[in-house]
Every structure is written in C-alpha cells, then in structure tokens.
Ligand SMILES: Nc1nc2c(c(=O)[nH]1)N[C@H]1C(S)=C(S)[C@@H](COP(=O)(O)OP(=O)(O)OC[C@H]3O[C@@H](n4cnc5c(=O)[nH]c(N)nc54)[C@H](O)[C@@H]3O)O[C@H]1N2
C-alpha cells in the first residue's frame with residue numbers, strides 16, 4: 153500500500169507544545185512502506201493512526217506510527233507519546249512468557265509456564281472459588297482497551313464487579329456532578345467545543361502537559377482565533393503561559409473562587425436569562441445562596457484579588473454562551489470533588505454553555521453489538537454491595553472500594569477472593585497502597601495481565617504477558633464525537649516472545665471455564681467483521697481506511713434557539729438545585745470548607761503530567777525515557793533558599809505520616825510554583841528492577857499519598873491532602 157495522500161488537516165500553531173509531529177515532511181514517504189490501521193494505547197484518548205512497516209534485511213519491521221487524517225481524536229497527528237509508542241513494542245524488558253508463582257526452598261519465585269498450563273491453573277482456581285464462595289467473589293480491575301473481552305468472560309462466570317481506576321481515582325466526581333446537573337456523564341473525549349469557544353477556563357486542567365491530543369489542538373486553534381484562556385493553578389503550567397489570566401490559587405480553595413464567579417455573574421446580570429428561564433431548575437435558590445459569596449469573601453480564602461475575580465467573571469459573561477469552564481478529568485483532589493465539579497457545572501449552566509456552539513456540544517456515537525449468547529447468570533452479590541450501601545449516587549464500581557471489600561470484615565457477609573488485573577498497576581494507582589497490599593494478602597488468586605513487569609506483577613499468582621497494541625486486533629473503537637466514528641486496531645507485526653492478544657487470552661479462559669458459548673466466534677476477525685457489518689462497514693473496508701466517519705442520526709449538535717429539551721435529570725431540567733443530593737443528605741449547592749494546611753516545614757504535594765509520559769507505563773519505553781528519564785521536584789526559590797537546596801541536588805521526601813520516599817528526587821528551583829506547595833510528575837520512582845531503564849529514576853508520588861480524603865458522595869479518593877518535608881540524606885525509615 154502506498155503512503156501518499158497524507159497531507160495534514162488544519163494545522164493550528166502547536167509550537168508551544170513539545171514534540172508534536174509538525175509537518176508533512178516528517179511523514180513516511182517510502183513507497184515500499186506498508187501501513188496498518190491502529191489506535192493508540194499509550195493513553196486513553198485512543199487516537200487513530202497508521203502503523204508503518206518497512207523492509208529491513210528482507211524482514212518487515214515496524215517503523216513509525218502517524219495519525220489518521222479522518223480521526224477527530226488526532227486530526228492526523230500524534231502527540232510525542234503516541235509517536236514514541238513503537239518503544240512499547242521494542243522494549244526488551246517486556247513480559248515474555250506466562251509465569252506461575254511457586255515456592256522453592258522456602259522462597260517465592262516465578263517459573264515460566266505454557267499458556268495451557270497457566271490458563272488451566274486459573275480456570276481451576278476460579279472454579280474452586282465459585283464452589284467454595286461464589287463466582288461474585290471474583291473481581292476484575294481493568295484500564296484501557298481489551299477490557300470488554302475479559303468483562304464478558306467474568307459476566308458469564310457470574311460476577312459484575314469490574315472496575316477501572318479511571319472512576320474513583322480520576323473522573324468519577326465529575327461524572328456524578330454533571331450527571332446530576334445535566335443528565336450526562338460527559339465521557340471521553342469530553343464533548344467540548346473548544347475550537348469554537350471564545351473563553352476557556354481551566355481549573356487545574358493542565359492541557360499541553362495533559363496531552364489529550366484533540367483538546368490540545370483545539371485549544372491552540374482557539375488561541376489562534378483570539379479566545380481568552382483563564383488558568384487557575386497553583387503552578388505556572390505550560391498553558392498558564394498561554395493564558396490571558398493566570399490565577400495562582402491557594403490549593404484546595406477552588407470552590408470559593410467558583411462561588412464568587414457565580415456571584416458576580418448573577419449580581420452583574422451576566423448570565424443567560426432566557427436559557428435559565430427555559431431550561432434550569434432552582435435559580436432563585438441559587439441566587440439567594442450566593443449573595444454573600446462575594447469576591448471579597450473569596451479573596452480571603454483563595455488569595456485571588458477581588459478585581460481579578462470580577463474581571464475574569466466578566467470575560468466569561470461577555471463570551472457567553474461560547475464559553476467553557478473545563479470540567480477537568482483527574483478531579484479526585486480534596487474529597488469535596490463532586491461538589492467542586494457541581495460548582496463547575498452550575499457555572500457553565502448559568503452561562504448557557506451546555507448545548508451551545510463554543511460550549512458543550514451534543515456528542516453522538518454508536519455502540520457495537522454483541523454476538524448472540526445465552527443470558528448471563530443471576531448474581532448473588534454485585535459491586536454495589538462492596539460499599540455497604542454508601543455512595544448511592546455513584547454509577548460505577550470503585551477500584552478502591554473493591555480493594556477494601558477484599559479485606560474480610562464482620563460488616564460484610566462476603567469479601568472478594570480472587571482478582572483479575574488487566575492493564576492497571578494498582579500499587580501505584582490507588583492511593584494508600586497499604587490497603588491494596590493487605591487486600592492482596594487475603595486473596596486466593598491474583599492474575600495479572602500486563603505487557604511489562606511492574607509493581608503489581610510482582611504480587612501475582614499468575615502473570616499473563618499480553619502483546620502490545622501494535623501486535624494485536626482489539627475491540628472496535630466506537631467513540632462519541634461531533635459525529636460517530638469507528639476505528640480499527642489491527643496487528644502490524646506478530647506478537648513478540650510468547651505474548652498473546654487479550655481477546656485470545658479471554659476466549660481461551662472462557663473455554664476452559666466451560667463458557668465457550670459466550671465467545672461464539674472462531675477468532676477476533678470473525679467477531680469484528682460481524683460487528684462492523686452490523687454498523688454499516690466491514691473488516692475489509694476498515695483495514696483500508698482505518699477510521700470510518702458516520703453520519704449523525706439527528707442534526708442536533710447544538711440546541712436550536714428556544715428549542716424545547718428534556719434533560720435526563722429528575723426534573724427534566726438543568727438542576728442548579730440538586731434534590732437528589734438533598735435526598736442523600738448532601739448539600740444542594742456546593743459549599744466551601746477549609747482543608748488542613750501544611751505544618752511549618754512541610755509543603756503540599758501536588759502532582760500532574762508531563763507531555764512525554766503517561767503515568768508509569770511509559771517510563772521504561774526506550775524512546776520516551778530518552779526524552780525525560782526522571783521527574784524532578786519543583787520548589788519555589790524562597791523555599792530552596794530557606795532549606796539551602798541547590799538545583800539538581802538529590803533529596804528524599806518524608807510525608808506527614810512519616811513515610812519516606814524510596815528513592816531521592818532532584819530539585820528543580822522555579823518561580824513557577826507557590827511557596828506552600830511542591831510539584832512532581834506522577835509515574836516515576838519504579839521499584840521493579842526488571843525495568844532496566846526506569847528503575848530508581850526519580851521519586852514516586854503514590855507512596856507519599858497516605859492521607860486519602862474520601863468523597864462522601866461517590867467514594868472518590870482525594871489525593872492532594874498530603875504534605876512533605878525534605879531530607880538531604882536518606883533518613884532511617886520510621887514505622888508509619
Ligand atoms: N502527557 C500526559 N497526558 C495525560 C495523561 C498522562 O499520563 N500523560 N493522563 C491522562 C489522564 S488519565 C488524565 S485523568 C488527565 C489528567 O489531567 P488533568 O485533568 O489536567 O489533571 P489535573 O489533576 O487537573 O491537573 C494537574 C494540575 O492541577 C494543578 N493543581 C494542583 N492542585 C490544585 C488545586 O488545588 N487547584 C487547582 N486549580 N489546580 C491544582 C497542578 O499544579 C497541575 O497543573 O491527563 C490525561 N493526559
């Protein structure tokens with residue numbers, strides 16, 4: 153297949169974002185190159201692209217990956233991590249064979265096993281757990297594509313306890329808040345009309361470091377078109393440097409700022425009156441509630457001056473309805489996160505941005521059909537039982553909740569006995585890993601399906617090496633966007649070593665469990681072709697085009713002027729006042745509550761992303777490791793001076809509970825961080841020596857996050873209430 157016709161779509165100025173493919177001349181032009189459609193697995197944005205191969209010494213080799221022009225997630229260009237994805241395939245530290253834990257001379261080791269042996273072992277143990285306890289005592293954790301194959305097997309076996317860290321450790325509070333307000337959980341990609349917006353407000357969202365591709369590109373387009381960017385962040389983030397206003401807020405006080413903005417917008421009549429009259433419920437109550445939440449009140453809490461609060465509110469009001477207060481993504485910060493997200497939802501509502509051009513559009517997608525199979529068995533316990541009746545407004549299983557419910561307790565008549573962990577490194581992902589470790593000690597079986605030897609693989613009874621996304625077929629990506637799209641991932645190379653694709657592993661396991669009728673296809677090609685034909689395409693067509701754009705069913709991307717609309721909420725309206733919160737004993741409107749502050753000599757530990765890495769999953773990737781081998785601790789110059797810290801000096805961190813970082817971290821002295829906080833990128837400080845590049849490089853934020861502030865509404869794990877102090881030499885570790 154030739155490689156012509158790859159001119160880039162519109163090209164916003166992206167030179168402030170490191171590493172994006174910049175122009176056609178970086179595209180493959182070798183006429184001998186073959187290309188295979190894929191979508192990226194380096195992060196969860198799932199950009200669609202092409203994997204190119206070329207012949208080297210008579211053998212076809214993976215060469216490079218570029219974006220697919222028809223794909224709205226990538227618009228034809230990949231971020232540096234996606235471009236570096238070839239490194240996942242090439243990484244010689246990858247998991248190579250199935251492994252079974254065994255005890256030899258009193259020592260625990262892993263031995264290599266065949267696939268048959270490993271899967272027989274798992275099926276036997278799962279049958280035993282089903283008989284001795286119940287199939288519903290098996291839980292799965294999964295993050296990333298491929299999860300559906302395993303979920304089907306588990307549903308057929310008799311459990312629905314399937315959870316992802318992208319809920320209670322990431323966007324759960326936002327999902328609940330937006331669902332209660334607008335009757336929608338937003339999803340991914342978020343339906344934000346950023347390219348048409350006149351004003352974008354970022355509360356912590358650090359786009360440009362958070363590299364969610366389409367959003368970064370659209371923000372650049374909006375900036376080029378003169379949109380106002382307002383960034384609220386205790387740190388001068390990359391996007392703060394592109395913003396008209398940077399509000400260096402005191403951490404943990406955003407709710408006060410949001411309420412003051414609502415105050416100004418209502419008091420100064422800047423809200424969208426006809427919209428509110430037509431669509432909203434509870435405006436008068438809101439108006440009385442915010443009377444005293446003035447900019448002067450918020451100033452004392454947030455440190456943001458009243459005139460700045462007023463001016464930024466006016467910017468939003470004048471841009472309305474083409475304004476977006478970004479709902480954020482990783483929002484589990486301080487335990488009152490659902491309420492902070494509610495404040496964001498309410499602010500968007502009064503500005504009339506929901507359903508409007510330059511605000512939130514109405515996304516449309518398609519769901520893939522399942523091949524007919526027998527009904528799933530009845531469940532004697534569900535994931536909801538894990539939380540003992542708490543968090544009724546939550547809509548998905550909590551990964552942290554399942555961990556807790558795996559530790560036997562008199563409060564429960566059943567605890568989880570076995571875990572299947574697919575593509576999530578729970579030890580570094582769920583805060584307070586003491587609970588995770590205690591849960592694991594109580595399991596009768598833990599199976600880990602991963603591509604790399606990470607923390608969690610070290611605790612498994614059986615490790616199953618999945619091949620990388622470049623070596624496999626996977627589920628069809630059928631995401632919602634301005635129009636529905638389908639995207640295919642197919643292998644561009646044979647699986648290396650003795651690794652296998654997830655779909656194959658799941659199907660084998662189903663058959664060994666006697667559940668073959670739930671996976672009624674010979675191979676994944678047959679399944680995908682069947683699904684694609686139901687959706688108006690075929691495997692053959694998708695292999696050629698990679699991405700198929702479908703027409704919208706309805707022409708309703710935005711509301712028409714004055715259109716009647718019923719929201720999917722209890723009142724059928726946008727709920728400014730939340731009756732369901734009140735019914736569950738929570739405040740109808742978001743309330744600011746003060747959070748603990750660091751003691752003298754301690755600094756709030758905040759963390760975030762870097763453009764060239766995704767969590768800990770890329771730190772050993774040979775391409776990306778070279779771009780950023782370790783993280784550094786951002787320290788304000790005043791603090792550095794007080795402590796006598798020098799640039800690049802290695803220090804150890806100790807948190808409020810006496811937990812000391814395993815590895816030291818280098819100091820980066822910069823004005824770009826407030827004096828009450830320090831900052832590091834998450835995903836470094838790996839403990840597994842088999843990660844030959846990533847081991848011991850930088851420090852790990854997760855181990856210092858021992859204080860978890862639980863969100864009472866949905867169980868999210870607030871992680872930013874931890875404080876650290878510095879040691880220039882490694883202190884003797886205290887018992888925490
Ligand atoms: N390159 C890259 N991009 C990614 C990822 C990745 O691993 N790498 N991961 C993806 C995923 S899964 C997610 S969920 C998103 C997360 O990305 P975002 O949703 O953008 O994450 P946040 O936690 O909002 O962003 C961290 C920012 O919050 C600031 N901050 C800390 N405390 C406060 C506070 O109290 N108030 C305010 N206003 N700001 C504060 C920090 O200084 C930092 O700049 O990124 C996605 N994109």
Ligand SMILES: Nc1nc2c(c(=O)[nH]1)N[C@H]1C(S)=C(S)[C@@H](COP(=O)(O)OP(=O)(O)OC[C@H]3O[C@@H](n4cnc5c(=O)[nH]c(N)nc54)[C@H](O)[C@@H]3O)O[C@H]1N2
Pocket residue numbers: 193295296317318321322481482574575576577578580581582583601602603604606618619620621759760766767768769834853854857871
């Ligand atoms: N301390 C701290 N904790 C956090 C965050 C933070 O910023 N700081 N962020 C939170 C957020 S927003 C999120 S979304 C979660 C993310 O949590 P996770 O998704 O658990 O994050 P990763 O560290 O990327 O772990 C992914 C695992 O998947 C493996 N993997 C990669 N590709 C494949 C594949 O193709 N197949 C399989 N089977 N495995 C694969 C990787 O090797 C790695 O072990 O973490 C949350 N937890």
Ligand code: SF4
Pocket residue numbers: 192193194195196197198199226229230231232233234235363364365
């Ligand atoms: S944003 Fe980057 S890493 Fe994420 S899916 Fe797209 S190209 Fe891959």
Ligand SMILES: [Mo]
Pocket residue numbers: 318321322323481482
């Ligand atoms: Mo996330």
